[in-house]
Amino acid sequence: MTDKKDKDINESNTRRDFLKKAGAASAAVVGTSVLGAPAVHAASNKKIKWRLQTYAGPALAEHVIKPSIDAFNKVANGEMEIELYYADQLVPTGELFRAMQRGTIDAVQSDDDSIAAPVDISVFGGYFPFASRYSLDVPVLFNQYGLNEIWEEAYSEVEGVTWLGAGSWDPCNFATVEPINSLADLKGKRVFTFPTAGKFLSRFGVVPVTLPWEDIEVAVQTGELDGIAWSGITEDYTVGWADVTNYFLTNNISGAWVGSYFANSDRWNELPEHLQTLFKLCMDSSHYYRQHWYWGGEAHLRTSGTKMKLTSIPDAEWATVEAEAHKFWDEIAAKSERNARVVKILKEYSAVMEKAGKPYRCS
Template identity: 80%
Template sequence: MTTNRRAFIKTAGLGAAAAAGATTLAAPAVHGQSPIRWRLQTYAGPALAEHVIKPSIDAFNTVANGEMEIELFFADQLVPTGELFRAMQRGTIDAVQSDDDSIAAPVDISVFGGYFPFATRYSLDVPVLFNQYGLREIWEEAYGEIEGVTWLSAGAWDPCHFNTKNPIRSLEDLKGLRVFTFPTAGRFLSRFGVVPVTLPWEDVEVAVQTGELDGIAWSGITEDYTVGWSKVTPYFLTNNISGAWCGSYFANSERWDELPAHLKQLFRLCMDSSHYYRQHWYWGGEANLRVNGTDMQLTTIPEAEWQTVEDEAMTFWDEIAAESERNARVIEIFKKYNAVMKKAGPPYRSA
């Protein structure tokens, strides 16, 4: 009876409003309406995407409750990774999860996406730099100058180590190594004789097996085991050139602007959920697999010798700073941040 009365009152009210010529107000989405549909492509292959993005997209689709649905595509599935930015700009795809460097974002700060040498030591450095030291505002400024793409959020992934077919125990062992890596990381590593090689992500394992590649400098040990690289590269170098990969979410601006406020907020919450998941998944995985992993033998370049690489990174920083005024601001933030961390001492930086 109560249900019938409420239905009657609701129907009567709508009828009266129509009769009076009142403007119909926008109503919430009703089940049965066609949902908003997005296609999002990640930089990651299927096994890796199971951790770095899929849980958050599954959660979004559940909580969106029929109003919106995001279809997730993996590395190079719709568009080659290097063409992702232009495809998103054209509206071929609606959103992207990757780093600025790999997708060839046409902004000066793209060099800082992925692995910028020694900018970070730990994964927590990335969100602190963006949320407390001003990188967020710089990224928003840079992408605000580019038509058609909206930068949404940055987060941290794993550190950048070498996993190789032969052991690396000195800088001399790096010379001539054909390595799959990120553009800016490769640009830096070439100073030590490394030969950067660009391939589709899905071809990397076979390229190691056939001898096209001698190794990989694309991840930490967690990804090596997750995606199967640990089976073809039996050595893992404990020295790294960056403590955390810096990746972002982007969207086609028109599609983003079309979203109602609550769906934008839901997507932001799911991005944060993804960032949080990676913090603990990588942090725990890197330690656990060094200790308990059985596929890879750990090797190390002595600290005094590795210092040569760290020192060269400071020269590299200054060269990047000279490329644009905005790059110089980013480098200044890195220097300020690392000075604070060093003064703070353990656990922020070693004494």
Template identity: 75%
Template sequence: MQNRRQFIKKAGLAGVTAAGTSALATPYVRAQSPIRWRMQTYAGVALAEHVIKPAIDAFNKVADGEMVIELYTADQIVPTGELFRAMQAGTIDAVQSDEDSMAAPVDVSVFGGYFPSATRYSLDVPVLFNQYGLKEIWEEAYSEVENVTWLSAGSWDPCHFNTTKPIRSLEDLKGLRVYTFPTAGRFLSQFGVVPVNIPYEDAEVAVQTGELDGMAWSGITEDYTVGWADVTNYFLTNNITGAWIGSFFANTERWNAIPERLQTLFRLCMDSSHYYRQHWYWGGEAKLRTEGTKLELTTIPEAEWKQVEDAAEKLWEEIAGESERSARVVQILKNYRDTMRKAGPPYRYA
């Protein structure tokens, strides 16, 4: 300590001689305790390995000890349906989920997850948010909610049925007990589907015990990744929606408390996550349809499936009447759909 004091004293005197004043540079000292966040995803362990963990691992590495995000998977801290309130209260600092599943108290929550026929391909989601105005509408909606900040939306896989029984007509949907999202379940119930709400990690066992006949939750990539292809036999190629809309959220107080550079780093990692899912799901859907050996593919004829698409149109109008903001979203979806149809292949083939 004595030697250190002598060194500082000499350095200070040298500074006075050279510059006429004494100025000792303050060295950078890393905080003893890093900023710690707890983040929970909607995804179970196996799925989280792809849809979120790579991005959070990258964030923690680049943050270099200044901040650490502890990642929790589906229902580990709170049930998925309570995620929003837990984040708002500060029990959880950040969330990855769709609004529909976690009952976000905003009028746009119905469009999160699988809103019937809203998308055809995964690229539709980033285009709708970044070029057609959904980003600004989501920011507007969440600005009215206390202590929750919406950060970014991205696309996941399409919504198909994977079941223990074959589906080759709309008649085959009647009485099927399926694990699905709230709005998708509300929509499918008109065709005789019985929506069942259980924890994500319980779905596989529920099929094995006969409580469920399958899922209307994901594409074929997820079916194989999480084990659902091991307990079901059939995959319906018709989809309810071409891409799931999921988002990242943070507790506003916690978000505002971190330095801007860490906010920027988090945004870059969200973009990285969005990009990874684009190619992981897109390639996986095709590869497993053609090379997968666990699920037999079935299809409802296009002319018959049109009844489902027509019913989706009616749902759009119903939702548009619920709020002025919902009406704006529905109009954007219509405008986008019309543009894609006019553009023709490869944007739309029908």
């Protein structure tokens, strides 16, 4: 208990010191702007420093973002340095968007859904049920089917935050303490998952639970959670969840998580063009790394992993879940004209993939 209390005090002090420094920095910016700060800043030629917080804990961040930030800091050659912070380290994930708007932090890597982005299309971030079958579906939808333009339009209506781009992560499967072999087995299961995914899964009796990311492993051990629907098997092994769950359900509700990079608009616009370009190149590097890390990891751990037993719900029964997802799509489309455009694109894309057949779709 003493160790935990000391840890809580240290974390509280870290956040308090951070907020004090952030407040002082904000006051300094306000004061100097009155005196014509841009010219002073240009003349000082000081290193630019950013604080970026990711949705991921330390073990996961080693793969999903840290290599690209390390590369950025190296290639920036002393002109700029990005300090990387992990899930809930400075700001709770659900408050990240507002903190970024205020300038408390400079940039974020997360999905729109988890950070409560105040845009109608935020529901499509994270795991929108059955929107993708494979990880490559996400960049194709954004770059070839018009989602980039829709996201840019949505965030242009929000003060203080610039959306920089999206990429794909892993599928959404269940990792559970007890085996799941039918939809009936999901009823009453308390599961950690994403907001929109949780709303959808509740139709099948799942009880969505929201907890800080770092508390999930202990919550499973104490029985507060019956399972996790937050990732594929690669993350289950990487972050330690495979050590506290016994079964992995091969059926997934989405083939890839949709995550994005965001920045405080003032801080982004202050960057010279070459540093903006470098940041986006490092984003692309991170997207590429995840494509092969997850794709290979999912197959390897399903076939060679020793910590979790694989279970499956029969295809015919799982088809009813996909059918319900399409009803869910229509309900989301009815909420706004822009949501309707996104759903229309998802339907068109799905039809093209089905018509194309193997290897795009196998059924």
